[in-house]
Amino acid sequence: MAHKTLLAIDQGTTSSRSILFSEFGEVLDIAQKELEIITPHSGWVEQDPKHIWDDVLQTANVVLKRANIKPTALGITNQRETTIIWDRSTGEPVYNAIVWQDRRTADLCNRLRAEGYEELITDKTGLLLDPYFSATKIAWILDNVNGARERAEKGELAFGTPESWVIWNLTGGKKHVSDATNASRTMLYNIREQCWDNELLEMLDIPKSLLPEVLDNVADFGVADALTQPLKICGAAGDQQAALIGQACFDKGMIKSTYGTGCFALMNIGSEFSVSKNRLLTTCAYCLNGNITYALEGSVFIAGAAIQWLRDGLQLFGSAPESEALALSVKDNGGVYMVPAFTGLGAPYWEPEARGLICGLGRETEKAHIARAALEAQAYQTLDLIGAMCDDSGIAIDTIRIDGGLSRNDFMCSFLSDILNRDVEVPKVNEATAWGAAVLAAIGIGVFEDFEDAKTRWQRQKLFQSSMTVSERDKLCQGWKEAILKVRS
Numbered sequence: 001m002a003h004k005t006l007l008a009i010d011q012g013t014t015s016s017r018s019i020l021f022s023e024f025g026e027v028l029d030i031a032q033k034e035l036e037i038i039t040p041h042s043g044w045v046e047q048d049p050k051h052i053w054d055d056v057l058q059t060a061n062v063v064l065k066r067a068n069i070k071p072t073a074l075g076i077t078n079q080r081e082t083t084i085i086w087d088r089s090t091g092e093p094v095y096n097a098i099v100w101q102d103r104r105t106a107d108l109c110n111r112l113r114a115e116g117y118e119e120l121i122t123d124k125t126g127l128l129l130d131p132y133f134s135a136t137k138i139a140w141i142l143d144n145v146n147g148a149r150e151r152a153e154k155g156e157l158a159f160g161t162p163e164s165w166v167i168w169n170l171t172g173g174k175k176h177v178s179d180a181t182n183a184s185r186t187m188l189y190n191i192r193e194q195c196w197d198n199e200l201l202e203m204l205d206i207p208k209s210l211l212p213e214v215l216d217n218v219a220d221f222g223v224a225d226a227l228t229q230p231l232k233i234c235g236a237a238g239d240q241q242a243a244l245i246g247q248a249c250f251d252k253g254m255i256k257s258t259y260g261t262g263c264f265a266l267m268n269i270g271s272e273f274s275v276s277k278n279r280l281l282t283t284c285a286y287c288l289n290g291n292i293t294y295a296l297e298g299s300v301f302i303a304g305a306a307i308q309w310l311r312d313g314l315q316l317f318g319s320a321p322e323s324e325a326l327a328l329s330v331k332d333n334g335g336v337y338m339v340p341a342f343t344g345l346g347a348p349y350w351e352p353e354a355r356g357l358i359c360g361l362g363r364e365t366e367k368a369h370i371a372r373a374a375l376e377a378q379a380y381q382t383l384d385l386i387g388a389m390c391d392d393s394g395i396a397i398d399t400i401r402i403d404g405g406l407s408r409n410d411f412m413c414s415f416l417s418d419i420l421n422r423d424v425e426v427p428k429v430n431e432a433t434a435w436g437a438a439v440l441a442a443i444g445i446g447v448f449e450d451f452e453d454a455k456t457r458w459q460r461q462k463l464f465q466s467s468m469t470v471s472e473r474d475k476l477c478q479g480w481k482e483a484i485l486k487v488r489s
Contacts, residue, residue: 004447007063007071007231008434009056011078011162012239013037013099014261016055018063020071021438023447025429025457029066031059038096043103046096049084052162053169057226064229074224075235075441077242077433078163080185083137085148085159085210091173094157095145097165098137101301101343103352105136112136117203122275124190124197126282126294128350134161135187139204155209161185163236164212167221170233175222178212180287181241189214191284192273194292216287217241218444235440240264241285242436243403244295247427248458250451253395257382258432259406262346263300265382267389267397268293278388279348288451296392298347298385302340302356304405306374309342316367324411327372333476335360337483338373345487348388354487360479375412379419380480386420399423403432410462418468419476428459 004023010016013035020029033055038046064071081100086093098104109129112118118129127133138159142149151157160168161182167175183189183196188206190197196211215221221233237245240258244266247256252270257263268285273294276282285295307323310316317326337359339345344352358370382400390396399422406412407426417424429435439457442448448457 004072005067005069006438006441006447007060007074008437008441009060009074009076009166010239010434010437011052011056011076011166013079013101016052016059017434018056018059019431019434020063020067021435023442025435027429027431029063031062033059037099041104043106045099045102047082047099049086049093049097049165052097053166056166057169061228064227070229071231072447073234073441073445074231075437075439076163076166076221076233077237077239077437078161078166078182080161080182080238080240081132081134082162083134083141083159084162084165085138085141085157086165086168087151088156088158088173091169094148095141097162098141100132102137103131105131105140106352108136108139112203121187121200124192124200125184125187126191126273126275127185127187128279128281130350133185133187135200135204135206138206138210142206152207152210155207157210158212159210160212167233167236170224170226171222172226176212177221178214179217179219179236180214180284180292181217181238182236183214184284185238191282191292191294194287216290218288218440232445234444235437237286237436237440239433240266240297241283241295243433244268244285244436245439246429246432246434246436247401247403248455249401250455253393253397255386255389255397255400256432257400257402259303259378259402259404261303261305263303263378263381265298265385265389266295267393267395269296269393270294274392276388276392278392279350280385280388280392281347296389298388300381300385301343301346303378303381305342306338306340306377307406310371310374316371320405321409323371323375324409326368327375327411330366330368330372333372333376334365334369335362335479336365336369336373337479338370338377339483339487340374340377341487348384349488351488357483357487359483359486375409376415378406378412379416380477382416383419383477397422399425401425401427403427403430413462413464417464417466419473421466421468421473424464425460426462428461
């Protein structure tokens with residue numbers, strides 16, 4: 001009997017990818033297209049929705065053409081919060097996609113905060129009042145695109161994060177849907193009651209008719225008949241939640257941390273909603289059969305992007321993997337610390353005006369020290385997140401699972417284990433985000449019975465264990481705290 005295959009579409013911020021997996025998590029094929037970022041003004045970040053769709057369609061069809069057998073089902077994961085509004089009859093976007101990184105609605109957020117809405121928002125959505133999320137981006141489009149508000153009020157327009165947009169196009173406009181994880185990132189979805197919140201919609205004067213139907217993460221999302229081989233879409237989730245699923249973090253207290261452009265850590269906190277005391281986000285981890293599981297989330301805006309900057313901006317080395325050899329060429333950081341707050345500080349600080357810093361430089365400083373400081377910064381930033389999560393949840397953890405590009409850097413992984421004083425596990429399937437989407441599809445089509453079945457497919461490739469002394473760890477962490485203070489002052 002032939003083994004089943006699963007197609008995952010991973011629509012990310014920097015690229016769109018389609019990945020074909022075996023039912024055992026082996027990557028059989030990948031097609032990828034880079035996605036252009038548009039920055040019309042300082043703090044504005046946009047993408048062309050048509051390019052998003054074209055790239056998804058092209059990469060998926062390339063993989064399908066090369067596949068020996070038709071995949072059993074399709075799962076979708078995506079950059080979250082990015083906001084697209086389009087015409088229901090023509091499918092034409094009314095404006096560019098406003099990317100999650102966009103800060104144009106900061107003034108609106110400040111006004112809402114001054115009006116006393118932040119506590120209400122956090123209590124209903126688990127989120128902080130920030131331009132990061134979709135709600136204020138929707139309001140901006142309605143208020144700034146000629147005729148958009150009137151058309152929205154007539155029910156002529158549709159809103160979605162990228163998975164909604166992709167599903168709409170894959171199904172030829174038959175399905176205007178989202179999933180619980182993506183809905184939970186809009187700042188309009190009540191994650192306690194699992195519904196669009198009328199009070200929040202009224203706050204921003206957003207017509208409910210704009211919004212997609214919200215489904216569980218395993219559900220009937222329609223048939224992708226726009227592909228050369230029509231496939232059932234059986235699962236969807238935002239990228240970070242998909243990585244949590246791909247890492248099989250199904251038990252309360254399990255943590256995954258993904259190191260891509262930024263770093264996103266999620267802790268499974270089970271079925272009870274709670275608001276963070278440490279300015280973390282509470283979000284939907286996944287929703288199955290109407291039962292929601294929550295997660296604490298901490299976001300670090302700059303992780304792999306710091307290495308890219310050293311490579312492309314400062315030209316300290318020619319390729320990202322060279323950073324590891326450079327870091328290992330010196331015995332320590334030489335007192336050099338980097339705080340990569342290029343776009344502000346994320347959790348648990350949430351200081352958008354903060355900017356990056358390299359400190360501790362001396363005549364003896366070499367480029368290797370700077371490369372090492374950039375990699376070490378990822379461990380310190382993660383320590384801040386994990387400390388906040390453990391404090392919020394009351395759960396002591398001894399292991400985290402990591403994935404993403406930087407998880408291939410053994411120096412970073414080893415230093416991370418040392419600073420956290422916890423085991424660090426790297427999975428055999430490094431494409432954890434796409435694999436999470438494939439897992440959801442597999443459950444939806446019956447290839448996997450449930451998450452317990454999926455859990456048996458997870459395999460560890462590498463284990464890193466701390467060997468650092470307490471005094472050395474304390475000294476290094478003190479240096480980081482001092483560097484952070486400089487950025488925040």
